[in-house]
Every structure is written in C-alpha cells, then in structure tokens.
Amino acid sequence: MRAAKFISVAAVLTVAAATGCSDDGGERATASASVPVGLGSFYKQKPSWKDCGDGFECTTVQVPLDYTKPSGEKVGISVIRLPAEDESDRVGSLFTNPGGPGGSGTDFVRQAARTFGNDLRSKFDIVGFDPRGVAKSDPVRCNTGAQLDDFFATDSSPDDQKETDTLAAKGKQFANNCKTKATTELPHVGTVNAARDMDVLRAALGDQKLTYYGASYGTYLGAFYAEQFPKNVRALVLDGAVDPRQSSTDMLIEQAKGFETALRAFAGDCVKAGFCRFGNSVDAVLATVSSFLAKTDRTPLKNTQDSRMVTESLATMGIARALYVKEYWPVLRQALTQAIQNADGTMLLTLADEMVERKSDGTYSSQTDANMAINCVDKPNPPDLKTYGRSATEAQKAAPRFGPFVVWGGLPCVYWPVQNEQQPKPITAKGAAPIVVIGTIRDPATPYKWSQSLADQLSSGVLLTFDGDGHTAYLQGDDCITDAADKYLITADPPKDGTTCR
Structure with missing residues (x-):
C-alpha cells in the first residue's frame, strides 16, 4: 500500500x-447533511455534467x-x-x-x-x-520516465554499504524532485x-x-x-x-509477509497442478525462486522489448504483480520459465511495467509520484537511513524474498520535504x-x-x-x-x- x-x-x-x-430498499438520498462552516460555496456547487x-x-x-x-x-x-x-x-x-x-x-x-x-x-x-x-x-508530477526507470531498476536489496548508499541517493533524488516540482501540493x-x-x-x-x-x-x-x-x-x-x-515501516513489513504468503500459495498451486517446472514441493519451488533472484542480482536478464536490463528489483516487482490476481498465476509460471530457462526477463518486465503504469513509450502515469507523495505525508517516517535500515533488516528476516524490496521502496519518505508528526x-x-x-x-x-x-x-x-x-x-x-x-x-x-x- x-x-x-x-x-x-x-x-x-x-x-x-x-x-x-x-432486494429492494435503502435510504433515498438528498443533499441535506450539515455543511461545515466556511465551506458552503463548495458543498452547494452544482456540477455541470457532460457526455464523455x-x-x-x-x-x-x-x-x-x-x-x-x-x-x-x-x-x-x-x-x-x-x-x-x-x-x-x-x-x-x-x-x-x-x-x-x-x-x-x-x-x-x-x-x-x-x-x-x-x-x-x-x-x-x-x-x-x-x-x-x-x-x-x-x-x-515529480519524475521523468527515465528517472523512474532508474529508480525502479536500482538494487533495493543492498548487500553492502556501497549499494545502500546508492539506494539512499536515489531516494533523496526522488524527494528532491518532488520538492522542486510539486512544492505547493x-x-x-x-x-x-x-x-x-x-x-x-x-x-x-x-x-x-x-x-x-x-x-x-x-x-x-x-x-x-x-x-x-x-x-x-x-x-x-x-x-x-x-x-x-500500523506505523509506516510496520505496514511495509506486514505487506512483505503478505507477498510471501501469496508466493507460497502460488507454489502450492503449481505443485498441485503437476509438472511444476520449479520443484516438486512448495519449499522446492520457493528455493528455486530464491536462487533465481540471487542469480539475477549478479547478472540482470535481457529483455526483447527495449534496452533495459531486468534487474533483481524489476524481476521481483514482476512476480509481485502477478501475485495480486490468482488468474495471473499461469502467466507467472510462463514468465518464470522464460526467465530461468532462457535468461529472458521480457514477461517479468511487462508485468512490472503494468504494476507501475509504465507505457510503451517510456512515460508513466502519475501513479508512482502520487503514491509516494500521499504515503509520505500520511504517517511519520523514520528519521534517518540507519533507523530505516533496521526495519529493512527486520523485513528480510520475516519475508526473505520480498522484505527488502517492499521496505526499501519507501525510502524517499525519509527525505521527504513535508513530514507528519502525528x-x-x-x-x-x-x-x-x-x-x-x-x-x-x-x-x-x-x-x-x-x-x-x-x-x-x-x-x-x-x-x-x-x-x-x-x-x-x-x-x-x-x-x-x-x-x-x-x-x-x-x-x-x-x-x-x-x-x-x-
């Protein structure tokens, strides 16, 4: 979320x-509820509807x-x-x-x-x-399509301080872009x-x-x-x-655990269907996915739709997208097969792009910028990178495949120009x-x-x-x-x- x-x-x-x-019934509606003081002109406006x-x-x-x-x-x-x-x-x-x-x-x-x-x-x-x-x-609107491509591709399961610092720099850039381009809103x-x-x-x-x-x-x-x-x-x-x-980081940790639960259900469905290419038990399938992501962290996948490399972060995002809807599970099986057997991340990248509303011309809808802007002001955020990193470590223990990606994805909020203390x-x-x-x-x-x-x-x-x-x-x-x-x-x-x- x-x-x-x-x-x-x-x-x-x-x-x-x-x-x-x-069933019939219910309360027929008329606009007679009380109007907050000073807002009468807004509450009493009459919209002009047009055929669209x-x-x-x-x-x-x-x-x-x-x-x-x-x-x-x-x-x-x-x-x-x-x-x-x-x-x-x-x-x-x-x-x-x-x-x-x-x-x-x-x-x-x-x-x-x-x-x-x-x-x-x-x-x-x-x-x-x-x-x-x-x-x-x-x-x-804060970021260009190229900036969002870079943000989403960045390794959000850092293995050392250098990768952590790179992630922090991307988070700061995101926040600064919004400070520059959307200060009033x-x-x-x-x-x-x-x-x-x-x-x-x-x-x-x-x-x-x-x-x-x-x-x-x-x-x-x-x-x-x-x-x-x-x-x-x-x-x-x-x-x-x-x-x-839930606090901002506790929410992310719980969400990561939710994706782990869904991945386990996907694995069980694959095994139950028979001829599961990724293992003959739930644990075997999960181990295959973990091994695949670790390999992709070292060597990103190619894709056939553009020049982007499919990093571990993008691959994980593609998997997560397919877990939202059970009807996508057959697609996920195909995508993982393509990626694991042929080192081709095209289907996973397509799923990832769909999740964040990236268009084929490289532009994005406002979804990502708005999502970050709303979330960052809705709840207090950790005060610094070190504190935030502790939550990411906790998430990795609770949800080894999704924890770091979910938690580190909210890092720009640490540097957000508007903070909520409530x-x-x-x-x-x-x-x-x-x-x-x-x-x-x-x-x-x-x-x-x-x-x-x-x-x-x-x-x-x-x-x-x-x-x-x-x-x-x-x-x-x-x-x-x-x-x-x-x-x-x-x-x-x-x-x-x-x-x-x-």
Whole structure:
C-alpha cells in the first residue's frame, strides 16, 4: 500500500462478472447533511455534467487546496459516473476508489462500472473520482520516465554499504524532485484532505449520506471519511483493508509477509497442478525462486522489448504483480520459465511495467509520484537511513524474498520535504452506521489481519471473510461475497459479523 515499488494496484485488474441481488430498499438520498462552516460555496456547487463517451458523464468539482484557507487556491477533482439505469428507482450515488494511493478512480469506473451487479447499476450512479494529486485532479508530477526507470531498476536489496548508499541517493533524488516540482501540493495531498474532498463530492452530487466501495488503499480513505463524518455514512464496503494503527515501516513489513504468503500459495498451486517446472514441493519451488533472484542480482536478464536490463528489483516487482490476481498465476509460471530457462526477463518486465503504469513509450502515469507523495505525508517516517535500515533488516528476516524490496521502496519518505508528526491511531468512527470490511485470507498486498483489525477498531465494523487468494475479493466473481456486499449497499443491512465465504 505504501512503497512506490509495491503500489496496491486497483482492485479490478482481472474482473469477473458480479452478481446482482433482488432486494429492494435503502435510504433515498438528498443533499441535506450539515455543511461545515466556511465551506458552503463548495458543498452547494452544482456540477455541470457532460457526455464523455460510452454512456458515461464527466464533470469537475472544486475543493480548497488548503481547508484552513477555503478562499485560497482550489483543486479541481475529476469525476465520472455511469448513471443509474432506472431513474425512477434510483437510490443515489455509489462512490468508488480502487486503491493505490495514486490509482485513478475515473479509469477504474470506465473499466469496471458495468461489472457491478444489475440491481446496483439500476439503483445507483456508479461514481469514480481521481483524488487530489492523482491522474486528472491536479496530479503530482515529480519524475521523468527515465528517472523512474532508474529508480525502479536500482538494487533495493543492498548487500553492502556501497549499494545502500546508492539506494539512499536515489531516494533523496526522488524527494528532491518532488520538492522542486510539486512544492505547493505536497503538504495537502494526504488522506485526511482526500476524505474531506469526498464529503464535498457527496453533497455536490446530491447525496445526503455516503454509499461507498473502496478497495485496498480505498479502505483507508473510507475509514478516514467515516472517522471525520460518521453521521454521513450510509453504507461503506471496505475491501482488502489497510490497518490505520500500523506505523509506516510496520505496514511495509506486514505487506512483505503478505507477498510471501501469496508466493507460497502460488507454489502450492503449481505443485498441485503437476509438472511444476520449479520443484516438486512448495519449499522446492520457493528455493528455486530464491536462487533465481540471487542469480539475477549478479547478472540482470535481457529483455526483447527495449534496452533495459531486468534487474533483481524489476524481476521481483514482476512476480509481485502477478501475485495480486490468482488468474495471473499461469502467466507467472510462463514468465518464470522464460526467465530461468532462457535468461529472458521480457514477461517479468511487462508485468512490472503494468504494476507501475509504465507505457510503451517510456512515460508513466502519475501513479508512482502520487503514491509516494500521499504515503509520505500520511504517517511519520523514520528519521534517518540507519533507523530505516533496521526495519529493512527486520523485513528480510520475516519475508526473505520480498522484505527488502517492499521496505526499501519507501525510502524517499525519509527525505521527504513535508513530514507528519502525528502518530497512527485506531479509527473508530463512533456513531457511524454499520460498515462492512471484507478480508481475503491470502491477500498479498493487504494481509487478512489488517481487515480483522480494522473491523475490530470500527465501532460499527462488520467483518466479511473470503477464504481465497488474490488482492481484494469483491468484483472477483465469488457469488457469496458479491451477493452479501450488494445486498448491504442497496438496503444498508449488513451481513452477519464473522460471515465467511469459501
């Protein structure tokens, strides 16, 4: 969720058709919730919707850059919606966020809106937005494509002081680039402000209370919304939760352990399928992957799509990308076979590029820069390289294949020009309506224990468990999860706490 090298990518990467529900009901929305003092002009604005193709409508909603200075500079939040199919039976807007931070909510809705259940699409406008600093909403842009290529290729499992110093230099460069190119935005791109923006959007789109689906980092955003505006919660589904109590480095360590769990599940699947090229037991497969990564650290792989060499860091990123979605496991088997047998990293590099939204022309979306900018200001960071290195050492012991890569990927935050001194604390959202948290037991990017923790912290939290693989559960085709979530979103009636879908 935090490190730029291991962004929690959008929940819908491989999307199965979602199943709708036949339940009717819910609370019809009108914009009558209280308006914070001094923000009336923002809350009462009337968006001008325009057709933007394929049945979608787009607009821009204005919010203050700095909520303490609402008359100052403004940020335009890009919004898209697929209007409800039955206007006469419309309940309101279903706001969505796909994760990241840094994932484009407008792109998500264009890709995924029609995979939501039929009854949801009948009763709700499916709404996506790019949070401040992301994609079409005044994006944070710090690095060139060449600079990001260099950053991602840098060895982030340093074996000696020289490699550590090189990594530190890249982290400083990243931070300095953002200080130079995004000075005005950096203090204001954090999740607290994004949650306040979401309340402005709720009111501007005419909803009395918020109905919301958030995946991965989107759960963090949703939880912060509920904490700040508990009375404005109608129904929130938080899928693949992030634990707000975790420190910045503890979060990275736990995420690395999640990738190890997912790799073990991948190995088990390979062995179970038979003719596994990497070993005849789970431990043998893991040993093969470890040996391959160590060899790639010494001798990077070639690739056939451009002049880049596939370093150990890029190879690890490619493996991680495939672990997000179980449907990618056959692709990962092919990619590893190509890399191990032919020293050809083309498929792994393609996966890595997809993860960080690198385009074929060598340019990147704003995802990486925005991800780092938001994460670095959301929580306190270690004060220096030495302290940070201790966390990386701990991570390597806990997660030998992914620990160093995940933790060192967040190193630019040590040198970030804007620091947050407020320590993480539980989010309770006292007074909020029931909030459903979905946790996937073998989720690589947001470990299941985080969903358990968030559901426990929330005063009205309800835990819904998916005993499965991959990152997040909703929209991945499991009828049990989809039916329970859809019924709740439509009626605001949650499933029984502790329900497990298998």
